Amino acid sequence: MSFLAPDFLLSAILLALVGCLAGVLSGLFGIGGGAVLVPILVATFSLQGLLPDHIAHMAVGTSLAIIIPTAIRSYLSHREHGAGNATLLRSWVFWVPFGVVAASSVVGFVPGIVLKYVFAAVASLIAFKMLFNQENWVIAQELPGPTANRSVGFGIGFLSTFMGIGGGNLNNLFMTLFGQSMHQAVATSAGLGVLIAIPAALGYIYAGWGSEGLPVWVFGYVNLLAVAMIAPFSMLMAPFGAKLAHSLPARKLEIGFGLFLVCVIISFVF
Numbered sequence: 001m002s003f004l005a006p007d008f009l010l011s012a013i014l015l016a017l018v019g020c021l022a023g024v025l026s027g028l029f030g031i032g033g034g035a036v037l038v039p040i041l042v043a044t045f046s047l048q049g050l051l052p053d054h055i056a057h058m059a060v061g062t063s064l065a066i067i068i069p070t071a072i073r074s075y076l077s078h079r080e081h082g083a084g085n086a087t088l089l090r091s092w093v094f095w096v097p098f099g100v101v102a103a104s105s106v107v108g109f110v111p112g113i114v115l116k117y118v119f120a121a122v123a124s125l126i127a128f129k130m131l132f133n134q135e136n137w138v139i140a141q142e143l144p145g146p147t148a149n150r151s152v153g154f155g156i157g158f159l160s161t162f163m164g165i166g167g168g169n170l171n172n173l174f175m176t177l178f179g180q181s182m183h184q185a186v187a188t189s190a191g192l193g194v195l196i197a198i199p200a201a202l203g204y205i206y207a208g209w210g211s212e213g214l215p216v217w218v219f220g221y222v223n224l225l226a227v228a229m230i231a232p233f234s235m236l237m238a239p240f241g242a243k244l245a246h247s248l249p250a251r252k253l254e255i256g257f258g259l260f261l262v263c264v265i266i267s268f269v270f
Contacts, residue, residue: 027241
């Protein structure tokens with residue numbers, strides 16, 4: 001399925017549908033859409049005859065670029081519903097991007113298979129917590145102090161860059177472990193995606209700059225054609241996902257999130 005092949009129209013339609021799904025998931029779970037975009041982009045780029053060493057990096061970099069406008073639209077939609085911890089996000093304005101930059105400085109030297117294993121391992125942990133969550137699975141009833149929060153922000157930024165996600169998977173786990181509602185976690189995660197995606201996408205552009213064997217429409221490790229095909233549709237659908245999230249009970253939202261992650265993990269296994 002090459003973007004320049006005769007079936008270009010079919011490719012464009014399929015990627016537009018993927019964008020719609022990513023937008024709904026961004027609003028519904030606050031995840032930016034990377035969890036669905038990365039495996040789909042890996043499969044798509046694999047069919048284009050690209051060098052195997054570039055495929056995983058390009059899928060992650062492209063996913064992060066798409067997350068930027070999607071996360072902004074999703075967060076604004078959640079704010080209309082009065083949700084989101086703006087104080088926590090402000091405390092992470094430096095530390096989350098710092099983690100992103102730290103990961104970006106080494107990601108170009110990491111084999112693509114390692115990126116896949118990191119994604120699958122972290123997603124498995126979060127899925128288990130969401131599916132089997134118990135009331136006593138709470139560390140505290142309020143978020144930790146400033147020092148611990150900064151460390152968490154750095155860690156989320158670092159791991160999210162390797163996984164090609166907007167940080168929502170990790171933040172949802174963090175906030176619910178500290179007694180915050182799933183609705184507040186999802187809304188905050190949408191804003192977190194903006195803090196992560198901008199520096200992370202720039203990092204992947206830098207990491208892939210000058211690499212041999214990349215198509216002309218690729219900017220570093222960001223596939224601009226894929227971004228143009230997916231981003232408008234993900235932005236369009238993000239408000240619908242946010243509206244759906246606030247209409248669901250918190251436990252159903254957790255179970256839905258866990259089941260979604262299981263599907264993503266299965267797609268990586270096969």
